[in-house]
Amino acid sequence: MSRFASTADVEAINNEMPWQDRPVAETLHALMAQTAARHGSRNALSFQLESGPKDAAETLTWADLYARSCQAANMFRSLGIGEGDVVAFLLPNCTETATTLLGGAIAGIVNPINPLLEANQIAAILRETGAKVLVTLKAFPKSDVAHKAAQALLNAPEVETVLEVDLNRYLKPPKSWIVPFLRPKHAVHHRAKVLDFATEMRKQPPTLAFEDSAGDRVCAYFHTGGTTGMPKVAQHQYSGMVFNGWLGATLLFRHTDVLLCPLPLFHVFAAYPVLMSAIVSGAHVVLPTPQGYRGDGVFDNFWKLVERWGVTFMITVPTAISALMQRPVDADVSTMRMAISGSAPLPVELYQRFEKATGVQIAEGYGLTEATCLVSCNPVDGPKKTGSVGLPLPYCDVRILHCDAEGNIIRECPVDEVGEICVSTPGVFVGRTYSESDKNSDLFADGKWLRTGDLGRLDPDGYLWITGRAKDLIIRGGHNIDPAMIEDALMAHEAVAFAGAIGQPDAHSGELPCAYVELVNGGTATTDELLAFAKARVPERAAQPKYIEVLPELPKTAVGKVLKNDLRKLAIARVYGAALAEAKVGAEIGSVYEDKKRGLVARLVRTGEVSDEDVAPVLGVFTRPWEWDDAARPADD
Numbered sequence: 001m002s003r004f005a006s007t008a009d010v011e012a013i014n015n016e017m018p019w020q021d022r023p024v025a026e027t028l029h030a031l032m033a034q035t036a037a038r039h040g041s042r043n044a045l046s047f048q049l050e051s052g053p054k055d056a057a058e059t060l061t062w063a064d065l066y067a068r069s070c071q072a073a074n075m076f077r078s079l080g081i082g083e084g085d086v087v088a089f090l091l092p093n094c095t096e097t098a099t100t101l102l103g104g105a106i107a108g109i110v111n112p113i114n115p116l117l118e119a120n121q122i123a124a125i126l127r128e129t130g131a132k133v134l135v136t137l138k139a140f141p142k143s144d145v146a147h148k149a150a151q152a153l154l155n156a157p158e159v160e161t162v163l164e165v166d167l168n169r170y171l172k173p174p175k176s177w178i179v180p181f182l183r184p185k186h187a188v189h190h191r192a193k194v195l196d197f198a199t200e201m202r203k204q205p206p207t208l209a210f211e212d213s214a215g216d217r218v219c220a221y222f223h224t225g226g227t228t229g230m231p232k233v234a235q236h237q238y239s240g241m242v243f244n245g246w247l248g249a250t251l252l253f254r255h256t257d258v259l260l261c262p263l264p265l266f267h268v269f270a271a272y273p274v275l276m277s278a279i280v281s282g283a284h285v286v287l288p289t290p291q292g293y294r295g296d297g298v299f300d301n302f303w304k305l306v307e308r309w310g311v312t313f314m315i316t317v318p319t320a321i322s323a324l325m326q327r328p329v330d331a332d333v334s335t336m337r338m339a340i341s342g343s344a345p346l347p348v349e350l351y352q353r354f355e356k357a358t359g360v361q362i363a364e365g366y367g368l369t370e371a372t373c374l375v376s377c378n379p380v381d382g383p384k385k386t387g388s389v390g391l392p393l394p395y396c397d398v399r400i401l402h403c404d405a406e407g408n409i410i411r412e413c414p415v416d417e418v419g420e421i422c423v424s425t426p427g428v429f430v431g432r433t434y435s436e437s438d439k440n441s442d443l444f445a446d447g448k449w450l451r452t453g454d455l456g457r458l459d460p461d462g463y464l465w466i467t468g469r470a471k472d473l474i475i476r477g478g479h480n481i482d483p484a485m486i487e488d489a490l491m492a493h494e495a496v497a498f499a500g501a502i503g504q505p506d507a508h509s510g511e512l513p514c515a516y517v518e519l520v521n522g523g524t525a526t527t528d529e530l531l532a533f534a535k536a537r538v539p540e541r542a543a544q545p546k547y548i549e550v551l552p553e554l555p556k557t558a559v560g561k562v563l564k565n566d567l568r569k570l571a572i573a574r575v576y577g578a579a580l581a582e583a584k585v586g587a588e589i590g591s592v593y594e595d596k597k598r599g600l601v602a603r604l605v606r607t608g609e610v611s612d613e614d615v616a617p618v619l620g621v622f623t624r625p626w627e628w629d630d631a632a633r634p635a636d637d
Contacts, residue, residue: 004251005382006391007462013250013394019426024242028219029073029106029212031242031279036066039255039282046309047095047287049170051297053304053331056172058095062282065098067206072103074204079133079161081108083213086221088131088159089266090115090122090149092290096165096197097265098275100135105219105241106208111233112222112266116558119151126156128233128435129221135197138164139183143290146186153190162190163197167290213238221435222268224369233435240372240427241276247374247393248277252340253313255282260306261315262292267559269342272373273365274315286311293320294558303331310335317343318350319560321362322497325353326521336360338380342367343559345466345484347491351386364389366464368452370434370443372427376464387488388463397424399449400458407442407451418467418482421456422449455482472564474503474513474543481543483564486515489537490530490548495523498554500562504547504571507579507621514547516567518554525550547571568600569593572624576602583618586610590629602626 003009025031035044040063048057060068076087087104088111091097104110111129113122126134134156136149146164153159168179213219220236253259259278263270265287278285286309289295298305302324306314316324316339339354339362346364355361365377366389375398378390392398399422400413413419422445424430433450434440445451455473456466467482474481483501490499498518503511515534519525525533530548538544555566569592577589586608595601604615604626619626 001252001254002250003381004379006379009379009382010391010394019243019395022246024246026215026242027106027213027238028102028241029070029208031245032066032069032102032106035279035282036062038062040066042255042282043284044278044282045095045098045285045287047093047170049094049167049289051289051295051301051305053301053308056170058170060095065102068095068099068201069102069106070206070208071201071204072099073106074103074209075163075200076104076107076133077210078200078204081133083108083217085109085133086111086129086131087133087135088113088126088129089135090145090152091136091165091266092143092145093265093270093287093292094165094167094170094290096135098287101265101271101275104135105238106212107210109218110220112220112271114223114264114266114558115145115148117148119148120155122148122152123155125223125233126152126159130158131156132158133161133163134159134192135163135165138166138168138196139186140167141179141182141184143167144184147184150186150190153192157191159190159192162192162194163200164194165197169198218429222271222369232439234369234372235429235432235435236372236427237429240429241272242280243395243426244272244372244374245276245278245280248273249281251377251393252338252380253277253281253283257281257283257312257337258309258335259283259285259313259315260288260309260311261285262288262295262298262302262320263315263317264292264558267343268367268369268373269317269559270315273340273342273367284309293317293323293560299323299327302327303329303333306333306336307331312337314339316341316362317560318346319344319498319556321346321350321354322520325350325357326497329357333358333360338363340365340377343557344561345389346387347488348386349488349491366390366466368454370428370452371423371425371450372429374427375423375425378463385459385461385463388459388465390464391462392464393425395426397449398422398458398464399424399445400456401445401449401451403445403451405442407445407447409446413457415460416457418455418457420445420470421452421454421464421466423452424449472502474501474511476503476506476509476511476513476542481513481540483513485540485543486513486534486538486545489534490515490517492537493525493530493533495519495525496530497523498556498562500554500564500567501545502564502567502571505575505622505624510623512546513543514549514571515545516549516551516554516570518551565594565600572600572602576619576622576624576626579618579622580604580615585614585618587615595625598625600624603629605629 139146367373378384400419486501555563590605
């Protein structure tokens, strides 16, 4: 491992040789073979279906994981998957998820899909990627994945084969005897051939039965977003995957490390900085329950799992840290060296609570699906600036730029000036980031730096600070307000677990700042108290929230990002509804949905005799469009 404490350490690594001269594997299979040869008898991957510290677990060595990945690749080839064909998977975490991810990328192009999406969104991704094979769950108690898959397949006719993974194999009698009687029944009948994953795997040899790829190529499709409308599909190459693994092994992990990763393998955070780093370093990855942090008992048993496995690194996100801080550290966690947090900005207050409770620091990092993930990280061996996402990693060129709409650079920002974060790394697939070519237009600054859409700055020490999303800016009368300023202020309140600040519609200013909060378990706070608290801590008067609402739980993605669009929908419905009621117009808000061309649209329901002429003066003062509920609604995909 190389020392990673400062920009000087990063520059020393950069100066050793160009990235293209690094002696790294060109393909995933070659990389897996190297790891199996070096660390074959060491633990590679452990999975436990249930969360208890004494519950049964399956552990594969690196030799085992290599063999199963080869078997999976051979199986996919036997089903007609070539280098340009797509294997999709709709799975929670389990051993088969890892072998499908690896084997699919060795045989063809693997396409992980978030099981939390709706069936129509899953179908849209399957159509977009042209998947021929889908790996998913066999019907299992307390899971709707199999039903969603069956529904999606009705609208994804190119899928020829479905391979079903049966989680019942992880259970022992008497539980395993009961599952067949409790399996959910669904009556959706699609045309794809259904096969048993385990049965088909047993037919395959444990070494590659076909010629490996000759060199670098596209081997993965990861969708971005997908919480509203049609997600974009990012293309990843072997080189980007290997780069992530090389970074982790060079700067963070040793072969003796144990990584507790309750994050989903359908997301780049778990797939690349975690799994690929483990492959290159030979570290051991532990996956607790199919749902990870969402699994029954995971938060309650978390510290006991750290003790059970001798965890040295925990992989986490701010939402999980907040939940853990509401529970006592009730086990020996002395083996833990560091926590790695990503996916969303980490509030300073939460960082401090965690360090005080555990004695362990958090290294916050930054990456994105479009860059095959890693861009920056707080240095493990050096000072961690709380609130920053650390130093740009080796071979990661980060620029803070102002660009025009076409991606031409207007100017580069000096130190501490906020602009758009633009990156050039070995993980950036220049010109072909998305599978749809038209989505790549204007995506690169001067044709080189990926425009992330994130706002940020570089400080005098070279640390990167994210100040928000360009589209998340609250624009009050032409004045730009960073929502992070409001969120950080509210997070300092002891009763607040999470906060999401947005701009609510306003007839005079366009937008006014408002916030939605989720309280900690047992926490109490009134909206008046929170408004006063925020007013005292938000220095900019224009940025002080005009409305705060406490929700039982903020809407979040599978990896803990607050869904700002869902909050905007709530705000639009509330503000438009109040305006209609005040004007005594015979209409109310039925729903708010996202239209690809118009953005968020309010749909009105008639409650009396009312016409467009009655509504237009009331809602026309706002910038967001509206329509009647009986108007044609565009398809999501």
